[in-house]
Amino acid sequence: MLDFLKSEPQNIVVVGDAFVRPETMERAVRASRVNAAEVSRVFWGNEDKDDFAARQMNLEKNGPEAEPWAEGLAPLLKDCTVLMTHFSPVPRGLIDRAPKLRAVLTCRGGMEHIDVKAAGERKIPVINVIRNAVPVAEFALGLMLAMTRNIASSHHRLMEGEWLKEFPNSGFVSTLGSLTVGLVGLGNVGMELAIRLKALEVPLIVQDDYLDRDRMKRNGLGDVTIVETKEDVFRLADLVSLHLRLTPETRGIIDQSCFSLMKPSSYLINTARGGLVNQADLIDALRRHAIAGAALDVFDREPLTPEDGFAGLDNVVITPHIAGATVDAIPNSPFLLMRTVDKILTQGLKDRIVNYKEIFSD
Template identity: 60%
Template sequence: MLEVLKNQRIKVIAVGDYYVSPETMVKAVEQSPLNVSEMITCFWGDDDQQAFAARQINVERNGPEAEAYAEGIDEEIVDADVLITHFSPVPRSLIEKGKNLKAILTCRGGLEHICVEAASERNIPVVNVIRNAEPVADFALGMILALTRNIAVSHCGMMQGEWMKDFPNSAFTTTLSRLTVGLAGVGNIGMELAIRLKALGVTLIAHDEYTTQERLAKNGLGDMRLVSSLEELFREADVVSLHLRLTEENLKVINRNYFSLMKPTAYFINTARGGLVNQEDLIQALKDKTIAGAALDVYDAEPLAADSELRKLDNVLLTPHIAGQTVDAIPNSPFMLMKEVGKIIKDGIADRIVNNHALEKEVL
């Protein structure tokens, strides 16, 4: 894999953007074991946050070909050994120009911006880092508590002068330890959430085609039951928390069929990707009280429209895609990435190498 980089002097291209600057990437590389002979920096995207967000969403939804990559790479990639990016697209055409490319590194967990297929064909390892697993897990736990115990809605009522005692879910409000939480996906974020929930005495079930009971046991979750299908998960859980990776194959996969399986006392949480859910089907389920409620941090279009039907519902908790935003998660991501690279070079341990199309296993 990356053993070839141990002693060889290499040329590195670092592509920063609005959130992760090229200068931060340079500092991280300087603290890494990479033996750099030449460092080229580029900038991708816009200095305007909203414009950058629009391009980011386009790439997440439509892949690395959806937006042009950073200017200035074409000439430099020809003899580069390592390409480091945060969100700049890495399409097939760019990978094919990198005749000497030995690794592609990215400061985030999602790989929608990289043509992993083209990298795998060339046997070029792609290394990513799950920078915000803990912040998102914390946030998802907070959403579960706020939704099931009416914390958010009662706060809004208090601010409007109301003293609320009755809620749509009053007949079945209970303690967290009496609930069964179902995790759709047990990658890094799902695993962190499971660890937190177990500490609170919650019964856990999960569906993940790429994990095993042995992996769960190594993380202290040997008693968490893996169910055979998403259908079974949605049918059994009192709370379903979504932690899947968005692909072309699972776009809007969570639809009315799944919501119809849920108990009328059950809740749906999404801190993963808005594109995983058929939003209209979810809105209808909430309107019809097919499910008790939902908490959403992500949407099929962002920012959420001012006239969205979601804003008119009394059984939904909405936040503006902030689950992963802490003061340290994104700025520290290049350093986390270089720490991962250092582990691979030193010990050959590849927790975050994605190759041969094993994306789901690594970044669910």
């Protein structure tokens, strides 16, 4: 499929940053099946991780044109055949200045920092890696338990000296197996979460406009209930967990119209993207106790401030966008990525070629 990566010598440029080091990227490339004739290292940004977080948020909200390329990258583009990045942006202008570019690799799942359309127009495959699907799925499951069983709330009250056993949801606290969990989006994180919930014998319903039923069957989810619309999920589920990408079409689609469908005993879980949810509508629903609660790891504006409206609510669990932050996932992502590339070369794996249909449509 991409045999040129191993059959022909490649001039590879790796662009690392404060979280994924360029030297780690080079080691991963040289340990793979790719014919790495030359590897050049570039560093994007600086060592300030707070600055990195701000740049990341800007790219996720505004796309690959929102931040400058890595300093020192431009002179290397003329001969670059493979570009490997973590979060350094790959806009159309960069692609246009790389006449020999034949593949773009990224050490993450999100594509906000890459102009995938521009790459597709040049028939350049973009290959990503799902490095944190399992960590985020585990975290989402943890948030469900923390919210429904009052783990976080009771801890907070005990730390303040209160021995409290009554909470706003005390009248309907249940085991997970007695609740129906609805997943809006069944991509990589949603799939991993569904596998874990199924193992715990939790009733599931799922909705995804691009549902891969064969993949569901391969993962033992062939008998899971599929519903047609996200509104069906909000109407039927006791816990609604979001697993959608943030796009112009999905921004703000979870709003009052969805919350009004939920039972007063239902909860919202969001470990995907804060921008999916109309935050003002959610806070209003929480204040009125129109829904039982929400557990959130992501927000439309980060970091949160007291003015964002969550302070003082007694039916919310919030964490500072840490669902995917494990010590193994991000630093090791170059090796995970190159193992994915090796599977493409040896097994014809196509799931991680983001623009596969555009590249191989002819």
